[in-house]
Amino acid sequence: MGIYKHLVPGLLAAAISSQVSAEEPTKLLFGDTHLHTSYSFDAYLNKNQTADPDTAYRWAKGMPVIHPYNRAKVQIQTPLDFLVVADHAELMGVIRAVNNGTAELEDMGLWGNFKRWLTTYVINDAIENESGAKVFNEILPRKPQQATQDPVLNPDNELPIPAFGDTTKTETTAWKEIVDAAERHNDPGTFTTFHGWEWSSIPVGANLHRIVFTPDSAEQSKQFLPYGSDQSQYPEDLWTWLEETQVRTGSRFVAIPHNSNISKGFMYAETTLKGAEITPEYAKRRLKWEPVSEVTQIKGDSETHPNLSPDDEFADFETYSYYIQQASEDYRVAPADYMRSGLKTGLAIEEKIGTNPYQFGVIGSTDSHSGLASAEEDNFWGKFARDSTPETKVSKDKLGGSKNTGWSMASSGLAAVWAKENTRDAIFDAFQRKEVYATTGTRLSVRVFGGWDMDESSLSADDFAEQGYQQGVPMGGTLSANQEGKAPQFLIRAVKDPNDANLDRVQVIKGWIDGNGEQREKIFNVAWSGDRQLDSNGKLDAVGNTVNLETAQYDNSIGAPELTTRWQDPDFDPAQRAFYYVRVLQIPTPRHGLYDAVALQQPQEGPATIQERAYTSPIWYKP
Incomplete structure (x- = not known):
């Protein structure tokens, strides 16, 4: 002993x-599975108009790049071994295309076209005047309330669609460009890229996002358009889409739950998001598609919380207490928001049904929206492009109007992988076996x-x-x-x-x-x-x-x-x-x-x- x-x-x-x-x-590889570029609508609205997937890969490989906001020459100190560009599926590339005049949009008639022009004008003005966060809140508003069961069906939880009409063509073009960039930079044995995106479910402001990536070919990835929360906000529906797409294209997938600290008690709950009891079938599906969870990133750390682990002297670490949209809602600590209590809940569920839905491995990633996977304390470039300098970290126009600043954010994190080699298949296999x-x-x-x-x-x-x-x-x-x-x-x-x-x-x-x-x-x-x-x-x-x-x-x-x-x-x-x-x-x-x-x-x-x-x-x- x-x-x-x-x-x-x-x-x-x-x-x-x-x-x-x-x-x-097996060899140790470090990477980031959660990086946003100018193809994400919230990144673009917050002054990242130039850091595209090519920029992201060049930065990750150690090349000097131009910062999208302050225009300085910047460079990572230690290159990464792999990277997933995970732009939001919702409006993928649309705000970027609308702003630069390349959007492929349907004819909506005189009144519809006028509303779209007005929306575009407001967006362009907001970008020019650095008030993109306000537009973000108008596009995706959320009521400051807590749902106890099935928050997706909450009557005040509608997901408004901006006045762009059908954006499928623009999103398809963007997705193909993202896939092509990954192919250009994939260098087996030296630097690995994956095709990926973020499914951005956010009922009543509860962050239930998942990062999805596949190790398979560009030919396979171009057979589908990433599944977004505008199609469904239930993770079960995401899993169904993954199952059907795997059968149709042969593509393999991993879905990684977003850092859980701001999930409002839903990420590792004792019930499903619909409020139903967790069944063995549900548990097995979650285990299959979500073998790994993200537990630390720019928006704080999700290992545990002092209220949940009072005897842990290191529990109060990068504690982040700000919801995404709700400026008026106070942060509430829930066991289902943190990794350690989630793991314990999984044991308790297994006692009842024989299967542990929360038997997950853990990684860190950045969730940076600047196109730069920066997790180095002395080389940290912020959450968004526009909070990249000391002076701009106290901007009054914060995302969601919350009280956080650039110093509330953590310079975190990284995904460490023990893989047989630096290739797509080997890294994917390491995720599967945790x-x-x-x-x-x-x-x-x-x-x-x-x-x-x-x-x-x-x-x-x-x-x-x-x-x-x-x-x-x-x-x-x-x-x-x-x-x-x-x-x-x-x-x-x-x-x-x-x-x-x-x-x-x-x-x-x-x-x-x-x-x-x-x-x-x-x-x-x-x-x-x-x-x-x-x-x-x-x-x-x-x-x-x-x-x-x-x-x-x-x-x-x-x-x-x-x-x-x-x-x-x-x-x-x-x-x-x-x-x-x-x-x-x-x-x-x-x-x-x-x-x-x-x-x-x-x-x-x-x-x-x-x-x-x-x-x-x-x-x-x-x-």
């Missing part, structure tokens, strides 16, 4: 990790294997991963009960981002259903830097803080470059369903608001420092 901690000096750790990485059966994890923007490496007889010496072996696969299951896997009733063991290795901060600690978060049917959680500190000791409650002193608030600089004089351990659950009950995921924390570093404050020579807004982190997909135990 002991805790094993191994620290490797910096240069040696980097050398070992690099060598092992080259020999492992061997993926989320980071808040850092490139730290995390490996986790769970089993019943894990060899501690494997942690220092050159073929660590190969031994891990042989002895147990990786993140995203499931452990079944063993005859001896042993407690599961976990081999964990975390290595710092070579260009970022040292590591503070490694934690295992356990969730389970106890003997009384109650949902429980516990956090274990399992490896840490320095000579700190656990107290009687299993707590660990803070690692310290080297950030200079006057210069926005830090150093790696604290923390460790690598942390490894073999850990065994000391509280294991073989009769109780459980999940285990790993959280790795870096030492404190400057948050993007501090960099702005130093540049502006004024007090920063929001936290000055941040402990970047990673969350792995869980390993589940089933009795």
